[in-house]
Each structure stands twice: as structure tokens, then as C-alpha cells.
Amino acid sequence: MSWRGSILSLLRVPPEPEHPPGSPPRVFRAAPNFFKLRLLRWALTRLAALAGLLWALWFVQYLQTKQTPPWVILVMQLGEVFGWVAFLAEAVVGWTIVSLDYELRWYLLSDRAIRIREGIVTVREKTIALANVQNISIRQGPLQRALGIADVEVKTAGGGGTSDQERKKAGAEPMHVAYFRGVANPEQIRDLVREGVRLQKNAGLGDPDEMEHNDVVAELLREAKALRLECGSG
Amino acid sequence: MDVFSIHRPSPSLFKYYVLSSFVAGPFFFIPLLYLYFRYHTMRYDFDEEGISMRWGILFRREITLTYARIQDIHLTSNVLERWLGLARIQIQTASASASAEMTLEGLHEFEGVRDFLYSKMRGVRPQQGAAAPQDDLTAALREVAAALRDVRAALEKR
Numbered sequence: 001m002s003w004r005g006s007i008l009s010l011l012r013v014p015p016e017p018e019h020p021p022g023s024p025p026r027v028f029r030a031a032p033n034f035f036k037l038r039l040l041r042w043a044l045t046r047l048a049a050l051a052g053l054l055w056a057l058w059f060v061q062y063l064q065t066k067q068t069p070p071w072v073i074l075v076m077q078l079g080e081v082f083g084w085v086a087f088l089a090e091a092v093v094g095w096t097i098v099s100l101d102y103e104l105r106w107y108l109l110s111d112r113a114i115r116i117r118e119g120i121v122t123v124r125e126k127t128i129a130l131a132n133v134q135n136i137s138i139r140q141g142p143l144q145r146a147l148g149i150a151d152v153e154v155k156t157a158g159g160g161g162t163s164d165q166e167r168k169k170a171g172a173e174p175m176h177v178a179y180f181r182g183v184a185n186p187e188q189i190r191d192l193v194r195e196g197v198r199l200q201k202n203a204g205l206g207d208p209d210e211m212e213h214n215d216v217v218a219e220l221l222r223e224a225k226a227l228r229l230e231c232g233s234g
Numbered sequence: 235m236d237v238f239s240i241h242r243p244s245p246s247l248f249k250y251y252v253l254s255s256f257v258a259g260p261f262f263f264i265p266l267l268y269l270y271f272r273y274h275t276m277r278y279d280f281d282e283e284g285i286s287m288r289w290g291i292l293f294r295r296e297i298t299l300t301y302a303r304i305q306d307i308h309l310t311s312n313v314l315e316r317w318l319g320l321a322r323i324q325i326q327t328a329s330a331s332a333s334a335e336m337t338l339e340g341l342h343e344f345e346g347v348r349d350f351l352y353s354k355m356r357g358v359r360p361q362q363g364a365a366a367p368q369d370d371l372t373a374a375l376r377e378v379a380a381a382l383r384d385v386r387a388a389l390e391k392r
Contacts, residue, residue, distance in 0.1 A: 157328035219376075220375055
């Protein structure tokens, strides 16, 4: 456990996020299956890296049977050694980071705002006021479906330019969307967010405020009509 | 914390710029030159209505936005920034760009600034600003109704 602690302090990962504005928030977490899925994805990339390293090993052997200048072989072997060291280091650190990434992930929902904190190497904390939420959607891929988890997307107004350059500038993460990633109860979250949005006084973009003086206007109309009747009879 | 007194990013930002320009390897001086001038010309101005931020020496850029138009605020930091005690405050309005409209960099008191912006932004700020004119309107309509009633009463008497 101290190994994980030292990674946490080395990466200066901040502790639990502060509460968003509004009432004390409900806290949602990613489901354990989300961790399994991430682990699977990570294991697949490791397998791909392993395949690459093994192929390089074979390639060096192959070059030695041909007539290749010895310095090329040396450079290749140095590269190979470096690759293996990096691979082993990544195997240990990467596994820890995947599990930390699962544990240090908070989805907070208060009566005014959503705050989502995720990430270990790059820590991201997104906060969206419920009054600015435009739509909510649930996404589920086939693997997620098999594992019974889904992502809830909460969007605010504004574009996410789809050009690669803009996306890169934004850090590969659309800025007008917040994700509740890998949750086991997407419907519940969607309903709670919708309910929260409904309770906001002026949701959306520049909605006119609901008329709170309907009764006064009705009274005005009644008076005006009565006045007209009076004039008509007189 | 007094947000209005913030005008310059912290010197740690320059350290961060120097370190991050080494990503370009042997060509580190190209981003470094740009970032040097960016750091030295960067100014923030917080006032009652909004924030403005400007930088640049050849190509000057100035961004001004009002608190009331802020939509969401994100806080992002990578390892290097956290070592230097920094984070980027990315401020979004409802515009069509994928990147943040304004990124406040180099502030050690990022959480305080973020909370300050929250207290001012769209949808979170208490609604008394919106409620007052509503009450005025209701009162005015009541007065009009009362005036009409008086006119009718006067007509009836005639």
C-alpha cells in the first residue's frame, strides 16, 4: 500500500474534491466493472507492446544472420533493452495508475451543480451548473452492456469543434460535456439530473423567466373589459 | 482572498513554461521564446462585471468576458503543474469553440478564484438580481389595474 501512497504523493494527486455550490452533494462512483473494463483495455495495450518487443527481438536475430554492420546490431540491441525496461516499469506503474484512476474518481451532484473529478496524471475537475445543462444522454457500448455499466453524458450549450486541431488544443476532452463514466445506475443519475435541471429557475440559454404575475395581468384584463362595458353602456 | 488584486501570474508559471518547452527537444528555444513573451506580457484584470486577460507582443490578444456569461469552469492540472502548485482554470461560455474561451494560468490560489467565479456565474449566483425587476413589474401592473378601476368608478358616478 505504501507503494501506491508514494505514487500518489509523487504525482501530487489532490485529495477528494471540494463540494460544488449548493446543497451537500450526492456522490456517485464508477462501478467495479468499470475497473475490469479499464484493466482489460490496459492489458490489451500491454499485449500489443509485448508482441512488438518480441517481434523486434526476432528481427535482431534475423539481422545477425544477414551481413549487417555491427553498430546497427548494437543500436538495435540497446533499443531492445530500453524497450524491455520501459515495458516492465510500465507494467507495474500502469497497473497502479489504472486502479488509482478507478478509485480516485468522484461524480458529485448537488441541487445546483455537477462536479466531476477524474484523472491521475492529468487531474481534471469539471463543474457544470445545472441551470446550464442542455441535454443528458446515456451511452453504452457492447462491452459495457455485457458488464452492465454505461456512461452518462451531460452537455451544456456550445460547440465542440470537431476539427482535430481544436480537439488537441482542448486536451482531447470536449469542454462542453461532462461524463459520469462507467456507472451502474445510469437511469437513476439521468432522472436525478433531469429533476435537478427542472428545479432551476432559469434553465437553458436565456429563457424568458416564467411569468409570475399571471394573476395581476388577468386582473388588468378584467378591469379593462369592465371599463369598456361601462363606456359601451354609457 | 482578494481576487481583484490579481494582475500577474505567479513566477512559477514561467518555470512551468521553461520546463514544458523542453518537450520540443533540441528546438526548445522556439516555444521558449514565445512563452517568455507570453509570460512577461500576461495581465489579468478582475472587475465587478468580468475578467479580462491580455498577452502577446507581436500579435496582441485580449479576451474579456462577463461573469454572467460563464457556463462551466474546469480545473485541469498535469503532474508538472501540480509540483509547482499550479492549475489551469478553463472558463467556458456558450460559444462554439471546442477549447476553453479563457484559460487562467499561473495562479496559486486557483481554488479561491474558481469559487469566486462560481459565486458570480450564470445559474449559480443567487437570484435576487432577477427577482427585483419582477417585483417592480408586478407592482406597476397592480397600479395600472387600480387606475383602471378608478376610471371605471369615475365613469359610473357620472
